[in-house]
Amino acid sequence: MTGRSPANLPQTSDDPFQLDRLAEELVTREAAVSARQDGEFDTHDLPDFVSLSHDNPFLTSPDFNVEEFLLSRSNTSLSDLRMELREYLAQLKEELVKLINDDYEAFISLSTDLRDEGDRLARLKSPLGDLKSQILQSRSELQVIQNAIQEKLEKRAVLREEKALLHLLLKLSESVTRLESLLLIAPPENEATASLGANIARMPSHLTNIEDGAEDRSRGNRAKHLGRVAAEYTQLLYHASKARAQKCVFADEMQWRIDRIQSTISSDLDDVFGTTLLALTGGWGDGKVTEVEKNKSISDLTECLRTYDILGLWRDAEDVLKKEVVRKFVKKTIYPGALAAPPSPIVPHTPFPASKATSLSVATPMPPRTPYTPFSAFVFTTRNPSYPSGSSSASPYAHLLEDSDEPLAKLYSQALRFVERDLSTIMDIAEKVSVRSLHRPRPDKEVTIHASIRECLSDGKGFEIMANVIWEEFGRAIMDELGGTVFASGRPNEFRKHRELSQAFIRSLEFLAPSAHAIETMRRHPVYLAFEQRWQLPVYFQIRWKEIIGTLEELLAVARVEPSFAHDKNTFATPQANAVWVAITGCWSAEVFIPELCHKFWRLTLQILSWYKTWLDQALSKPDVISKASAGLASERAFANPSQSRSSTPSLTPEPSSAETTAVDDSILRQNVAVIVDVKAMRTNVLTIWREEISLMLPNAPDFAEDETDGTMAQEALNRVLSNLTSLIPSLSNEIITILTRRCCDALLPVRSIPSQFRAMSQKPSPTAPSYFISSVLRPLKSFFGIDGGGGPGVPLREEFLTPYATEIFDNVAQRYVYYLTAMKKTEESLRRLKRGKKTGFSLFGSANTAKDDDGKDEERIRLQMVHDVDAFGKDGESLGVALANSESYKALNDMVQALEAALDSS
Template structure:
């Protein structure tokens, strides 16, 4: 029978468990004055404490925090807290005793029920050992039977493989016998079909031999010489058939032959056959003597049966090189069906980039290199280069695809072919020719009048000729466009620098006669520079080769007419403003002369001479007059009117001072007073004002004749205000 477990704990005696069992959480809460006070009513908001139990959050946490527990009961005295903890300790001990008492009886019963089981287990050990021995005997017997069965299976598998190998060898030799029998079958008309069958048998032979070799069969090697001999005979027959088909232009036979080559993977062999034909033609045709001795007359081409004569595109030149290239193009035309058929049969064929071009390009470099690649003779090199590349353009038109053209241009033969032209050397020779002519023309410093050439300065003509040579059809090469572009910019920069340096040499001195001559020289040079710059810019824009480049913006000439325009306008402004000094003499002339009643008022003698320098400047220069007369006249007239107004204002102040000085002794003369009685100073002042109005109106009419709208100019309004102003 199970014995009940008792806990004799410390400090509280044996009755602690019973007392703790009687003390419920409700009672503990009831004994706590703070806890009970929180339940009196809902009107007081006092702190409430959770009783200590198994559901308390601080006691059931994963990690027990002593500080948090003590802070939650900070308002309870230590004595009450100790009593509360001891009560909860008693509850825990009581529950522990109850758990032990519940499980102890079952534990004791388990120990009693297992008595005598050891003897029974020992009794079972001997039968189990015998059973294990019997199982091991059966397992060994089964392994022996399994090994015997596996040996039989392996032997059968080996026999099966040997049988398959024997069948493979039998098929190999049977196929070889059939193929050898086909070598002597058929006449010339049936031979292509027989060769196609032979190619199929050869393909089967290669497959069977490779399979036998993979099996390690030495017998298959005995058939290799016979198979190789069969391949040699097959290649010879295919070469004969392809050569004959090409000569007869028999496209069905060509296609059948190429399919046979593709069947036996003989792409390179087919290319070698065509290469030998092309090489023979190039050796016979592309020779150095072909450019010296005129070719003998050839029989005219006749159309094939059922086909009209189709003239392909040819070079139109009459030189020996053009004729040679035309013969090459005619021969290439005969291979056009071959190229098209080969492209449709298999992409592995590449007669264009791997056969035709290498043979033709190599023959040109080797046999004609000393003649056409003459870098020291630029004119001949240009003719040979342009003719050859026109030939290449037509030749590339026979390519089946764009990829074939790319493959041709990326080939070593093409790269070597292009390097032989030595285009940098050609450009250096052309550069020397162009720059030498420009440098010799720059030494001439005196401008000349426009002649038959239409240029005012010889340097402008030289710059145009140099620029035009860079883009001349008989000099320019597209492959050197970047070099000619840079040279063109250098020519224009050098020309512009010469114009600026020459303009800076014209300086006006203090000597009036020398200054006049220097200004005339400045006008002549600046006008010539402006006209030539405009003409040069227009001609550059009209160049056909530059238009073919498709530039989105005009060629950057970097030439500006502004510095020369400013010098021209400055000289014309000074010359047109010079007659204004006579304005101050008008008042003294009116004092010295008496009025003539009824006389018409005309402009002063100096008025027509004010804008005369403008007319004299534009009269011999119709080009500048058409483009710049209105613009430059506005600047000159505005300057003249401003100076005119300034001078009249100064005269007015002088006359006002003179009138005040004479006012005490006699009636003074006032320039801007109202008109008075005839013979009085007021009347003389009115006469002067009338004269000034006539002068400025005449000046405005002269300006309008030059295309200037003076009515909208601020200087004109200022001048009229000064004239009509009165005290």
């Protein structure tokens, strides 16, 4: 069956639109909605029924899937589905027939309307052939015209290119001619006939003075003249490169003249630059330089450096500076016997007159810089160029050289003052020229300008005076002339001093560097790398290792503890511990430590602590005699261990110690105390030196992270080693407590004879004081800590270990006290059972037996004596810091005695 809408239902004549039925359905629907909102009942939506129609998605899909269609009709039986499909097929046939019937008239008329259309199309096609031929003819004529025009345009383009090439060649020829005239080079056509002119042409342009209209070549205009020549030369190179790119033969023929111009410019520029350097660094005449001449020399120097930078001849300028200034000083200063000869002073330039002070002569001193840290990054980028030069260097590291009396320090100071006096200004000007030539900001690339400058400088474009001139000459001279003395690692003290002075010299040079890039370039220079490799640091470390470990190995070879107490805080009780501490401090002392060997000294420190732990393990292993004498301690721990169950009663009763056992115990006590004192002092001192020195010296470098020695990892490694040492303290303390407990329990033995003493007395007064032996029960503990006025072995441990030791020993002795009282109870009960049928209403330990009047008085006196003894024992322990309220053993002992007293009062 198929669902039909209300419109398909049969209509009645009374209600053709079925309004009543629709109204009833609306009321029913609203009631259902309101009931659902009120929560009266839950409704479930019935599955939607999609009738078969042209809009059904399964029927309109390009790929009809039978399974999906059947699943969508899963709520319809097969018979109903068959009926739906047949009804839908009948509907389709009906629509198809209707469609044919509606369009049949038009279909029939179409064939009638197309009659005689073929002849009409043939008539329309006949003139198309003529039109096509005319169009093709016009097209061919236009193509001929187009080809002619294109040919003329190509000829004009060739002519234009040839014209541009001719203009380029004319510019090239004019530039060559102009440069030859500016440089006073004879043209080619005059070389064969004018020998004198040729000789004049071969002279440097700045040394000739031809009155032919050329501009003045006086000393004041040489640098500017060469600057203009360099600008013209760059244009010449540009024109020559363009002509050569077009494979012009004329450019190749002019190449020899271009090379001659380049050679002439280079030679003239080198000569002017060298003259200017000599004028700036050495002065003229008597050496006095006026302010005007100084400023003129600086201006000429700047112009020469700018010209070198324009031409890209940075290395040529550096060669001139090395040859004219640096190399002469190096040869006079650094030679094989320089360390034995007295140093010659570096006289500063004559100061400018006070009346002519300018920005170059008036300067404000720089503030002091942060001291050098070996592993820190660059903390400066530019030196103050206006710092006044003098006899002492402005570098904050130079005082390490000036305050030393070493010949090498004086040589370094002399070289440093020379660099600061004669080369600092040159380096600053060269750096400014290099940066300014690369600083070409664009509106769209201002953000990356500094990156581009650094990239160009890293490619070798620019002056590198600090690396290629100063350090290359000084470093190579030191290695070649003084290498056998400076780098002699066989003498470690001199080696470390020489390295310290050399590092101070390098840091002083880095302070004078114009920028951080200059420092980076110097550190990448092959001479610098070779200089650093000459320091045989592994050899130095091996020598220091033997010095540090030698004495320590001799002491650690003795596998026994021989204490020698000093009773001072943080001092060591054994010579081995003191030697270990001396070795650790020796690794980080200023006379031994080198920053580059930091990781090796750190590993050596950890190894020394590990060796000390191994020695302690060997020294604390007892010989056979001591082991046999200490075997009796195991029985004591059966009752001395506080963790033992209270209900259990020891079955062994120790006997008083013999003289041999006492001597062995005294030796063990002294040995254990010495080890505990040394371990605690070692831990305190090592953590102090870690916090104050080692942690500041360890670098935060990536290679240290791999070795687990950077920052927190290094501290964790140190804590592990120290934990291995301090792990010995609990076992040593337990051994000390065991020995002292046994001695205290030996003093408690007379408590077992109290009943027999009272019964044997002829006169039996009531007890009013504790027994004589109570004061001696804890006396071994007092003697150990020196509380009774003597010097006991545990005096160094009194401050920290008195309370915990006393608490544990007191608990152990109290347990033994309870054991003795329990044994006395059993003995008394056995004696009463032997008596003949006489019983009393109360006994000493709560028995139901009765005794005679004398026995009752004896029991009363024994109870009172026990009360006095336990009270005195508790007060004695409290004087040692024992908290009686927290002692379970004493509480059990006191409860037992108090119960006896209460029973006595009730009887």
